[in-house]
Amino acid sequence: DTEVTQTPKHLVMGMTNKKSLKCEQHMGHRAMYWYKQKAKKPPELMFVYSYEKLSINESVPSRFSPECPNSSLLNLHLHALQPEDSALYLCASSQYAGGRGLNEQFFGPGTRLTVL
Amino acid sequence: DAKTTQPPSMDCAEGRAANLPCNHSTISGNEYVYWYRQIHSQGPQYIIHGLKNNETNEMASLIITEDRKSSTLILPHATLRDTAVYYCIVRVGGVLTGGGNKLTFGTGTQLKVEL
Numbered sequence: 001d002t003e004v005t006q007t008p009k010h011l012v013m014g015m016t017n018k019k020s021l022k023c024e025q026h027m028g029h030r031a032m033y034w035y036k037q038k039a040k041k042p043p044e045l046m047f048v049y050s051y052e053k054l055s056i057n058e059s060v061p062s063r064f065s066p067e068c069p070n071s072s073l074l075n076l077h078l079h080a081l082q083p084e085d086s087a088l089y090l091c092a093s094s095q096y097a098g099g100r101g102l103n104e105q106f107f108g109p110g111t112r113l114t115v116l
Numbered sequence: 117d118a119k120t121t122q123p124p125s126m127d128c129a130e131g132r133a134a135n136l137p138c139n140h141s142t143i144s145g146n147e148y149v150y151w152y153r154q155i156h157s158q159g160p161q162y163i164i165h166g167l168k169n170n171e172t173n174e175m176a177s178l179i180i181t182e183d184r185k186s187s188t189l190i191l192p193h194a195t196l197r198d199t200a201v202y203y204c205i206v207r208v209g210g211v212l213t214g215g216g217n218k219l220t221f222g223t224g225t226q227l228k229v230e231l
Contacts, residue, residue: 004159042203042221043160056218090159104150105219107159 004108006091012114015081021111023074023091032074033105034066035090043090049074050096081115088112120204125226128198134191136225138204141185147208149180150219151189153200160203160221163189194229201226 004025013019023032031050035043048056049068063085065077074091089112092105121139128134140149151163164171164178166187171178177190191198201224 042201042223043154043219045218045220048218092159104162104165105160107161109157109159 004091004093004106006089006108006111008111009109010112010114012116013078013081014116015083017081018077018079020078021076021089021091021113023076023093023108024072025093025106026072027093027095027106028071029093029095029106030071031094031096032068033092033094034064034074034076035092035107037088037090037110039087047076078113081113083115086113086115120206120222122202122204122222122225124223125228128191128194128227128229130195130229130231131193134194134198134227134229136189136191136202136204136227137186138189139186140204140206143184143206144208147206149178149184149187150205150207151176151178152203152205152219152221153198154203154224155197155200163202194227196229196231199227199229 007022011019033048034046036046037043045058046060047066052068052071063080067075067077088110090110091108094103094105096103148165148167150165152160153163154160164173164176166178166180168180168184178187180187203221203224205219205221
């Protein structure tokens with residue numbers, strides 16, 4: 001199984017809502033990532049988890065709260081978002097958080113989020 | 117990580133080779149060149165990577181110049197399904213402790229394969 005799954009595929013939420021994005025992989029990978037991608041822009045790294053511990057936070061606002069309950073699951077909790085947070089949210093995983101040479105990241109299909 | 121420069125767009129006829137250039141003139145000795153692509157509305161997909169030798173896999177070939185300041189991704193027989201944005205990324209290799217595996221995507225090249 002070389003797949004990263006993300007749910008939901010689409011999400012529409014109001015600025016006062018609380019919602020969560022879910023990501024799952026069963027490749028035994030020990031590093032997981034959240035990226036944000038605005039329309040016609042490249043993906044931007046938000047968070048990196050290594051061995052279920054947060055290792056990188058790219059100065060992401062606190063209205064985005066990541067959680068890694070176990071090595072296969074990654075959540076992104078959303079609260080009080082703004083319309084400008086509307087984007088495609090991509091999850092990825094890799095065997096390790098560092099590593100020499102090939103440590104390719106496998107990406108999920110993303111959750112398209114619209115904040116009204 | 118070193119910055120990369122890619123042309124914003126390229127066209128290629130189906131069945132012909134697609135040669136996508138990338139300039140990374142400030143690359144350091146321990147930095148690898150990675151290529152990913154993103155087909156519309158999908159997540160990025162790893163293609164190939166290299167340090168200094170040319171590399172080939174079932175998807176593509178990667179040619180890195182001797183001075184490592186530039187590289188070319190070659191799709192030998194492009195098909196319509198290869199239409200995508202192609203990202204050239206330069207990343208530090210080696211064992212990292214705690215730093216994480218950061219991929220910094222540039223603006224990429226939109227490759228359009230046509231009949």
